[in-house]
Amino acid sequence: MIKKKYPWSKVAWQNWEAMLRRASTYKPRLYHCIVRWKAPKEGMTKCNTDGASQGNPGSSAYGFCLRNSHGDLIYAAAENIGITTSVEAELRAILEAIKYCVAKKVEKLIVESDSLLMVKIIKEVWKVPWELADYFDELKREMTKIEVTDYLANLAINAAEKKTFRSFEQLPSMGRKIVNMGKEQIPVLRVRTKRIIQRHA
Structure with a gap:
């Protein structure tokens, strides 16, 4: 179960107590980047x-x-x-x-x-x-x-x-918000648990 939920973990689980302790204190490393929509040419x-x-x-x-x-x-x-x-x-x-x-x-x-x-x-x-x-x-x-x-x-x-x-x-309200943020060149913070490659959106 632990390996399925945390497949990247390299910890050798020895007993249930150690496994539960590790799982309860686990904090993923977060990666972030700034994404800004870029308008196309005329x-x-x-x-x-x-x-x-x-x-x-x-x-x-x-x-x-x-x-x-x-x-x-x-x-x-x-x-x-x-x-x-x-x-x-x-x-x-x-x-x-x-x-x-x-x-x-x-x-x-x-x-x-x-x-x-x-x-x-x-x-x-x-x-x-x-x-x-x-x-x-x-x-x-x-x-x-x-x-x-x-x-x-x-x-x-x-x-x-x-x-x-x-x-x-x-558009629904979230869609209108995203379009307006793109027009105004307002950057968006994208956060994930995997490393993000910086690029325009």
Whole structure:
């Protein structure tokens, strides 16, 4: 149980008392970085994507939003995709965002994901998991139709229907707050128990 909850622990557990004492006093090391959304250049659109899974695998959702060079919301969507992994949710977020942009004839797009894994897979630095090969092949086909320059996921996890937002006013309060913070270049403090690679969001 301890190894499952704290797989990184190198402590050799000798008895229950030592194990309970160690678990009750455990404090994870926290890493933080400042994240600031950067607006795209004039005439370009920026798409931020996210995917989430409660349990991994578990109930999952993806989300994406499009913003212009002024930081104004163009479109956003979020959808529950059932029981799957966070990796699939991240990939589906990018795929659905690209498909929407192709359909709406968005000419120049910058795609940003908070998933280093997805970035490496798309750039073909890392191999795509075999179970996601079909989604990845579809993504590559869609990306040939558009010039890709190189929050919403958790919102939909407990909702069965797809949610779309075509104006700033339609966003929930947290979504409006995030968009406004990006426009005003207000940095966000991101804290995790794993080391964070500093980059723009």
